[in-house]
Amino acid sequence: MKVTADRSRCMAAGHCAISAPDVFDHGEDGLVVVLDTEPGEERRREVELAEDLCPSRAIAILRTAAVAGPPDAGTPDTPDTASAG
Amino acid sequence: MNAPTTTANEDLFAYPQDRACPWQPSPGYQDLGRQGPLHRVRLWDGRWIWMVTGHSQARRLLADPRMSADRSRDDFPAVLPRLDAPIFKPIAIIGFDPPVHDVHRRLLAPDFSLKQVRAMRPRVEDLARRLVADMLQAGPPVDLVEAYALPIPSMVISELLGVPYDDHEFFEAKTVGLLQAKSAEDAERAGRELWDYLDGLITRKEREPGGAGVLSRLAGEVDEDGDLTREDLLRIALALLIGGHDTTSQMIALGVVTLLEHPGQLAALRADPDVLPAAVDELLRLVSITDVSGVRVATEDIEIDGEVIRAGEGVLVSSSMTNRDPGVFPRPYEFDVHRTRGGNAASGRQHLTFGFGIHQCLGQNLARMELEVAFSVLFEGIPGLRLGVPLEALPSRSGGTMQGVHTLPVEW
Numbered sequence: 001m002k003v004t005a006d007r008s009r010c011m012a013a014g015h016c017a018i019s020a021p022d023v024f025d026h027g028e029d030g031l032v033v034v035l036d037t038e039p040g041e042e043r044r045r046e047v048e049l050a051e052d053l054c055p056s057r058a059i060a061i062l063r064t065a066a067v068a069g070p071p072d073a074g075t076p077d078t079p080d081t082a083s084a085g
Numbered sequence: 086m087n088a089p090t091t092t093a094n095e096d097l098f099a100y101p102q103d104r105a106c107p108w109q110p111s112p113g114y115q116d117l118g119r120q121g122p123l124h125r126v127r128l129w130d131g132r133w134i135w136m137v138t139g140h141s142q143a144r145r146l147l148a149d150p151r152m153s154a155d156r157s158r159d160d161f162p163a164v165l166p167r168l169d170a171p172i173f174k175p176i177a178i179i180g181f182d183p184p185v186h187d188v189h190r191r192l193l194a195p196d197f198s199l200k201q202v203r204a205m206r207p208r209v210e211d212l213a214r215r216l217v218a219d220m221l222q223a224g225p226p227v228d229l230v231e232a233y234a235l236p237i238p239s240m241v242i243s244e245l246l247g248v249p250y251d252d253h254e255f256f257e258a259k260t261v262g263l264l265q266a267k268s269a270e271d272a273e274r275a276g277r278e279l280w281d282y283l284d285g286l287i288t289r290k291e292r293e294p295g296g297a298g299v300l301s302r303l304a305g306e307v308d309e310d311g312d313l314t315r316e317d318l319l320r321i322a323l324a325l326l327i328g329g330h331d332t333t334s335q336m337i338a339l340g341v342v343t344l345l346e347h348p349g350q351l352a353a354l355r356a357d358p359d360v361l362p363a364a365v366d367e368l369l370r371l372v373s374i375t376d377v378s379g380v381r382v383a384t385e386d387i388e389i390d391g392e393v394i395r396a397g398e399g400v401l402v403s404s405s406m407t408n409r410d411p412g413v414f415p416r417p418y419e420f421d422v423h424r425t426r427g428g429n430a431a432s433g434r435q436h437l438t439f440g441f442g443i444h445q446c447l448g449q450n451l452a453r454m455e456l457e458v459a460f461s462v463l464f465e466g467i468p469g470l471r472l473g474v475p476l477e478a479l480p481s482r483s484g485g486t487m488q489g490v491h492t493l494p495v496e497w
Contacts, residue, residue, distance in 0.1 A: 011187075011443050012194035014450050019431040030194030030201075046429055053434055055445035057148060 002062040003039060003047055005032040015053035020046040024059075032058060094133050100126040100164070100401070101376070103483045107476070107490070108343045108372050109418065110405035114138070118406045123392050126401070134162045134399030140410035140437065142389055143378060143402045147442040152381035152400065154444055156180035161382045162399030165485055169269040172276030177320035179328075179444055186443065188312045189321060193447060196245065196299045202450045205241070209458045212240055217466035225496040226473040234337035234493065235330070237459055241451070242329030246322065247298015248286065255282065260327050264487055276323070283322045287315070299325070325448075333452050335482075335489035336374045337459045340365075342479070342493065343372060343420060344460065345472055350422050355464060363430045364422035365456045370436035371420050373405035376486045378437040379444060408436045469497040 003023060005016070010031040016024035023036045023043060039047055051059045102111040109115075117124050122139025137143045146152055155161060156174050163169040174180070178189050195201065216233050223232075239257060243250040259282075262275030290296055290304040300322055307315050344351045354364050380401050387394045394400060409417035413435060414424070425433040439446035446452070464470065472479075473494030480491040 011190055011445065012198055013445050014199040015431060015434055017199055018434070019429055026198055026200070028195060029191070030196075030198035031191070046431075049429055049432055053431065055148070055441050056443050 001039065001041065001044060001047065003034060003037055004060050004062060005034045006058045006060070007031050009056045009058035011056040011058075013053075013055050015055075016050035016059055019050040019053060023047055024050060094127050094131055097125050097127040097133055098136075100128060100134075100136060101484075101486050104481070104488065107339050107479065107481060107488070108346075108420070110373070110376070110403070110409070114403060114406050115409075118409065122390065122410075128162060128164060129166055130163065132162060132399070134164075134401055135394060137400060137402045138406035138410070139390075140407045140413045140435075143407040143437055144441050145389065146381070146387070146394075146400055147379050147402060147437075147440060147444070149387065149442075150183075151383060151385045151387055152442075153182050153384050154180060154186070154379070154381055155182050158382060160397045160399070162380060162401070164377070164380055164401060166268055167263075167266040167272035167485075170266075170272035170276060172263070172273050172280065172323075175320065177317065177324040178447065179324065183443070189317065190443070190447065192303065192306075192313065193299065193321070193325075197447050197451055199450050202454045205245075205451075206454055206458065208244075209237065209241060209455060210462060213237060213458050213462035214466065217462055221467065226494050227496075229341060229493040229495045230334065230338050230490065231492070233463065234341070234459070235334040237337065238330040238333035238452075238455055241455060242326060244297075245299060245451075246325055246329070247290070247296055247301045248283075248326060252282070256326060257330065260331050263327065264331055265482065265485065267484070279323055279326070280319065283319055283326070287318060287322065328446075329448060329451075331489075332374055332487070333448075333455055335487070336369070336372060336452070336456060338490055338493045339372045339374060339488060340368045340456060340460060341463065341470075341495075342472070342476070342490075343368060344464070345470065346476060347420050350420055351464065353422050354460075358461065360422050361457050361461060362453070363425045363433045365453055365460070366430075366433035366436065367420065367422055367424050368456070369438040369453075370408045370414070370433070372488070373408050373436075373438050374488050375438070376403065376405050376488055378402040378404040378407060378440045379442070402437065402440075404436070404438050404440075408438065467497050471496055 012030035016032060017026055023039045025033045025035050027033045047061060051061055102113045104111050118138040122142045124136045125133050126136040127133050216236055220227050220232050239253050240250050259275045259279045263272050266272035287304055290301045294305055303318050306313055307318055354360055382399050383394045383396050385396050411417050439449040473496045482489045
């Protein structure tokens with residue numbers, strides 16, 4: 001999956017760096033920095049949590065054309081794999 | 086514009102209503118929550134506003150740029166008489182819309198960032214241990230608010246801002262005077278005293294640059310034609326000083342009460358310190374210390390789930406009720422420190438105690454750290470802690486939205 005963070009929207013709440021610390025961090029200004037713009041599928045659940053918790057909607061997961069189905073089709077494939085990891 | 090004071094409003098649910106239990110919303114709100122996500126409620130001045138109890142509706146409305154947080158607008162609802170005081174009208178950060186809000190918020194982001202908060206943690210742990218040692222030396226009974234719950238956030242915000250802690254009795258008393266005033270006049274009087282105090286402090290910082298703390302740094306960045314005027318700085322200082330200690334101290338106090346009244350949950354927390362961050366968010370969810378996630382006024386008609394919020398209508402998002410939306414939190418009235426077990430601990434952050442949207446609490450990570458330290462150091466240092474009076478006899482705040490106790494007698 002591809003991940004973006006819009007620093008012009010970021011309010012430095014910090015949820016992303018807590019939810020997915022291998023994918024997001026923040027800079028000296030407190031605002032979001034993306035550490036890994038194309039995290040593996042094993043990170044999907046935590047990245048989706050980061051996207052969901054972001055209060056200023058700065059984080060977006062880009063659903064590429066390669067992913068079949070509508071954008072919200074990502075939910076069913078996560079539970080078992082994520083809890084095993 | 087809005088504010089119709091028709092007789093029909095008299096039949097509406099009167100807001101606010103006091104809690105019957107320190108960690109549960111008022112029984113009246115619980116009834117409303119069962120009826121749906123959006124309600125019309127009547128305020129003290131006869132005006133009606135929307136009260137939101139649904140989690141999804143709350144998130145959408147709080148993140149909607151058509152909802153204004155600008156308290157200087159004539160149509161912005163004053164939820165309590167004290168909030169009609171002029172000092173509250175242009176309160177920094179929380180009471181401004183973009184672009185001013187975003188400029189001020191970014192100015193402060195580095196000081197409240199996760200990294201900064203993590204760096205502060207060892208000093209807060211030392212402080213909490215010192216306070217526990219003092220309590221043990223004094224012996225029971227002790228008022229936990231005065232001896233522990235208030236000094237922690239008060240010293241932390243003093244240090245962070247560069248406000249002399251020696252003045253704490255003054256600024257703590259005036260903050261209570263401002264936030265708990267029964268009238269706009271009383272709130273204004275207390276607020277002006279804080280304002281004059283901060284004005285003098287900032288003048289000293291301007292004369293002696295290079296001091297420690299956020300206010301010293303910002304005093305050097307004041308530019309009357311730029312993003313930060315001196316009046317902006319004073320408003321920011323006031324908002325941070327008030328916001329930095331009262332809510333956190335009462336959250337420590339009511340968090341301790343909630344843990345003591347749920348011995349099984351307290352034991353689970355003691356058995357596994359890794360549960361601490363999730364337990365803190367569960368306590369934040371349950372106690373919902375401010376009871377309100379945010380107040381706004383609609384600047385355009387907004388359609389939401391079959392209802393239309395008209396331009397000029399006020400909206401109040403209830404944190405205690407949105408935090409109990411059963412669609413998001415199963416068994417919502419239960420205190421369960423293991424609520425997020427198996428998942429990412431951060432999933433416990435779905436509560437709306439800190440609000441949502443661009444106004445979500447600036448100090449939330451600082452508050453979480455202070456709460457983690459406060460609970461862990463207290464129960465480690467005084468394992469036999471118990472309430473000094475029956476739960477029903479706790480002197481609780483009443484008549485407002487900010488929850489809390491005037492004192493918290495404890496023994497061991």
